Amino acid sequence: MSRLQKTLLKSKLSTSSTPDQVLDEEAEEGAWEESDLVDPNAPTPPHDIPPAEFAVPERRPRKQHYKATPWKAYWHASDSPNLSAPPCVFKVYYTTPTPSPSKSPTWFIFHHGAGSSGLTFSVLAARIHESLPEVGVLAYDARGHGATKTADADEKEASLDTLTRDFINIVAHAMRLSPLAADNQKPVEVVFIGHSLGGAVVTEAVRRFPEFWSPDNLPKPIISGLVVLDVVEGSALEGLGSMRSYLASRPQYFRSLEDGIRWHVKSHTVRNAVSASVSVPGIIQPGANGRYQWITDLSLTEPFWKSWFVDLSSKFLEARSRKMLVLAGTDRLDKKLTIGQMQGKYQLEVLPEVGHFIQEDAPEKLAGLLEQFWQRNRRGSALEIKALNAHSLVWGPSGTSTPAVMPRPNP
Template identity: 90%
Template sequence: MSKLQKNLLKSKLSTSSRPDQDLREEADEGVWEEGDLANANSPTPPHDIPPAEFAVPERRPRKQHYKVTPWKAYWRASDSPELSAPPCAFKVYYTTPTPSPSKNPTWFIFHHGAGSSGLTFSVLAARIHESLPEVGVLAYDARGHGATKTADPDEKDASLDTLARDFVNIVAHAIRLAPLPADSKKPVEVVFIGHSLGGAVVTEAVRRFSEFWSPDNLPKPIISGLVVLDVVEGSALEGLGSMRSYLASRPQYFRSLEDGIRWHVKSHTVRNTASASVSVPGIIQQDANGRYQWITDLLLTEPFWKSWFVDLSSKFLEARSGKMLVLAGTDRLDKKLTIGQMQGKYQLEVLPEVGHFIQEDAPEKLAALLEQFWQRNRRGAALEIKSLNAHSLVWGTSGNSTPAVMPRPNQ
């Protein structure tokens, strides 16, 4: 049992809900400051798709500090490669894989949701690499987000086609960061992980990978898995109707980075202070007046909102790789996904007591799920299980009727 799996087991045994009385007492302590929260009496939805409901967070210390944590605390390096068309210099955060003589080189590559940044995966990525040093982890700021810069500042292309093409180009960049020896016969494996809008992007990238793959000097990697975090076509499309009112309800600026972190934690947008301390500085920036405003104007992306999610369920179910959907609540499943789950077409996991930002609220639990998913779906896993079966060990399916090893078609 790995370190992450042990931590996951411990957390399941110790999880407890936070009494309402504690919430009332904290509200009376004077931690709210004028201008910090548009509506202190109601939970605030996430950056891109408002969830159907918010669970009560786990108990936290009454007094908290909202200091900024630098990205270097979780990532080994960062760069800004110029890729794609229209031209764009992407801000990339990564930790390269440690070479393993027995396993194929592998990358977990992440795509964030609308209005977020690659730093939303910081704590999660560090946990994964700590447990699986042979796996590289990489996240980046999508165009129009974070520290990524487009050649034309007025360029506002946020189409699914462009975002998916960008993602495939980032995959090629990841492979270049840890080049294989010239005589290596091991193919690089990749696992695509996307949150909310990012889930739609990575699903489209799997579907059109051969079309978008352009490097002639790099062999195509093997896509070992596709993981979508807390987005479902039906609820996403329904949520778009309230996006304008949600965006209008958010604070328009903060006095400092610390105020921004505090607002995200106190509004339960992010329920993990450690995660918010590194992710929030990636989504707000100081203006000429010294205040901190949102980097991404999501209203400018409104023409693309619907096209991001239309047919997402069908695309996900048809993806030619192992698949996992991780949700904060089962009520978000639509009809297609419900039928697909009953047929064992993908692995479904539901994490209790988390909000929309699963990767920030429960990084250790999610890291353990991703590790288990990769171990089942990586290249050679089927041969290892077959060998174990020959020694009379019984390998069944997961509790959600998902096959232990997904079939691997030719990429």
């Protein structure tokens, strides 16, 4: 590759790639077939014409392939418990926490957005458990989505109440997946993480957890964190007006699974090809004509759209838990959240270089944020800081002792 071609390639990568783009674009652009060499006998351009006008590649890049990746590449197990009411058999993907003698068992439990599936968190969840083995990760397909099946195929119940009850039943199921030893008195901690519609569900779950928690034989877990991904009340309600046109603009079918993955990447719906290869197979399926169609018909949930997001900002700010809001742009903040953020009621993180599917576009960055959030807010962290302060004092300018480690203020 000539120096000019390399310069053009670097310029392209600097403007189009994202920090967490798992697909190595530079490698793809630099991969060539020997048979693609240009004719060595081609005429040389006149010397009086600027070379830039003839800066064409000497070889052609290979075609990118978009093959599906099985869920087992990112999750240790999957099951299909029959939970909730109306009756529903949920598809659950999970990796159980590795027992730790010094830390409380913890679950990160994810809820996806409308039209998506639990597989949207695959790369993110694997990255979290790899870094924090004592943390279990679990995601599932909500009713009407993915591989989850209702007793009545025509049942389209998608109210916030029903989705919230489902989520809390899934939390109970997670606790049964890794039963504690009889001598282990450490309480189970849970962090709720929801994307888009899932953000509204997990926020409602924190608010109504005592009301909806039903298992008598299970102790209530400690909710040590609430994380909402790229949804706020104001912009969500405003966006509902264009939802019909968006649904109509999408392809109604794909010729193959690879075509579906390719469309999501090329349209920048998901900007990470590696994540799309595992998440897209969870939202499209082959139809009677052999073409791949959307599993979830979002137009059937229209009666519930508004109720999902009404009062979301107030519910989030009032939730009795440590809170973090991760957005793809500050323009999404509404007035209530702006005031709440200035008052320190929650942690705000902005990743402007990503799209709506933050968990897929930037899994490494988001995993880092979630790990820091958990480490700071887990139940034992305050006790560790208190113990350290009791034995480690430094002297302030006035001669009075002050803590060596100051606890970070939390909303």
